[in-house]
Amino acid sequence: MDRRASRLNRTGLTLLGLVLLVAGGTGLALGLGAFGGGRSSQPVLSDRTRQFASDHGWYWPVVAAVAFVLALLGLLWLLRQGRSHRIRGLSMEPDDDAGTTHLSSRAVSDALENEIEEYPGVGRARARVMGSDKRPKLLLNVAYGERADLAGLRSRIAGDAVPRMCGALERDSLPAIVKLRLVPTKETRTVA
Structure with a gap:
């Protein structure tokens, strides 16, 4: 792998890791009551989001399809990392x-x-x-x-x-x- 691709991988992984760390830390803090006791007992999705999902039958299949595509892209990227241009x-x-x-x-x-x-x-x-x-x-x-x-x-x-x-x-x-x-x-x- 060349240096440019390595740098791009490191930068992308660092940014993704920071976003996931902030999101996870925020969710954990919310669940532990750091933003108030009332917020920790509330459902993850708001009433408005749940109402939208129940009114539109396509919502959860689209969410599942997007999650599947993201997982597939992540898997392909991971497999590409292990691939070498070295010949046996x-x-x-x-x-x-x-x-x-x-x-x-x-x-x-x-x-x-x-x-x-x-x-x-x-x-x-x-x-x-x-x-x-x-x-x-x-x-x-x-x-x-x-x-x-x-x-x-x-x-x-x-x-x-x-x-x-x-x-x-x-x-x-x-x-x-x-x-x-x-x-x-x-x-x-x-x-x-």
Whole structure:
């Protein structure tokens, strides 16, 4: 999930949570008599609302339909959150006569992570193969220390690691997004 969608999700959930918190707190306070004893013993719906609902037979079915649609939208949103664009495997040599070899994308990304973590100054590398079987993409996050040679690190990733992965996947090229992140070393943390 990209940052914009994550930020939108967090903002929406925060606003929804605040609205529900205020509504629940108000209902609880009303029920406990915080706004007067007379209000706590009154029905939830006013006489006017109950009269309107009894006069119009469509009222409760519409309320139920709206609640159902909102619940369905919430469920779809929840299922979408768990969906990843990560692919599980890649097909190699897709040939009807010779057959197809399937390669786990996790195995490929683990090998790439292990290789990059061996580079001088790299603390941690995380790789994910995204997209589709026919058009895979690489998302690579690399955390490096202050003593790492950034130009050398970028050069080795672009010149060695990614081309080696392309060769393993039998592809001419592989679109890649590489995010490099500077992390303080332990010596710097203790001094500061």
